[in-house]
Amino acid sequence: MSKIFTSHELDKSNNFCMTLSLGKSPEEVINIYGADAGEARWLTADAPGAYVTNATTTVLRAGSLGDWTFCLEFEYLLGSNEGIMRELSTNAEAIVIFRTAKALTGFHYVANCELLESFEPGYPPSVSGRSSHEFSSKVHALTSTGLDPVAACLEVVTGHVGCDLTKETLRGPLLSVIMDKPDLVAFARRDPLLLRPAVPQKSRRRLGRRL
Template identity: 50%
Template sequence: MAGPWPLRYSEQFCLTVSLDKSPEEVMAIYGADPGQARLLPMADAPYVPPPDTTLHVGHVGEWTFGIDFDEHIGSTKQVMRDLSEQGESMILFRTAKALTVFHYAVNGRIAEWFEPGYPPSSRGVSPHQFSQRVHELTSVGIHPVSACLQVIARRTGRELTTEDAHGPLHTVVIEKPDRAALEHPEPLLLFPVHLRKNSRPLGRRLHTGRRSAEDA
């Protein structure tokens, strides 16, 4: 029996879940050629060295998910902007520096973003209250990534499972993506201006050296 996707054990990844986008549209937004994609189990996907990345794409009802690991580009500003154009997208990623961030984008702008498990990081609001729901779950001991997957499932109507993760999924290699261009699109991806609550304590930045979510 399929269980929840154990994404919490992945060191670096970016998962995007987008409404009313076909797998082909999602692959094109990432900069891949949909015509080069193959349906493969995730375990059979080819290894590619950096800076290339392998994108895996599947769908759950009206929603299409994409995931790439290590040198992921799903969290770049251009990809997040375009995935949410005329719709919405939820983006969950973890960086090489162990920074985990959730973004909720609507119509080309970020409505909410936060570090799951750290309420002072919350910025923006939406009717779905992703930040509040995630922090409620993490406060009772649920892993931050697992908490995010639960709120994503609440929005889509079904959780992502091990069966979804194993595939087969549309699989395509993106060769040498231009990350600098992807992080500085025109028009810009807009973020909420003000923190919902008090700004992040300065001491957290000074003592951990962690980057903010906008810089990730």
């Protein structure tokens, strides 16, 4: 059974990346990743072409959740590329959740090309930045009860989006496209890095005394 067929429950998947972007269509998101939406087809998870086991390709699968579009992949984690996150969040919001085969889990929240929150779910000292949505606080409140970090992220994010990401949604049909040599495509991107919130500088008191 293929990996995508067994990964309808993302909290049990060892290697995946999911992005969610506000106000962009599945076709726009596919193009932002560097694939050609004109070659994409609407496929269910068990359809030919919905998943390939090849070291030089990846499959992007995109669909809608209300006003948001999610894009899912299981191989190269392209969605965590800063150039892609920047375009997904241009004049909008974007959320990225990923887990690597080395068990590293990550969460990024980007708005208008600025990385506002970034952290490793389940590890509060990793938190960098803060937004009015307080994703890190909400996720860590759940992981502190023993909930899986990815499951905690999905619960918080679906609450923010206002739609459930069900097994039926992940099964599709979703807009799917095979992307060749995605690592080269990502490497070729020369997009500016994401903006980061400015860190307030502490005022320094001058040494000595005033005469």
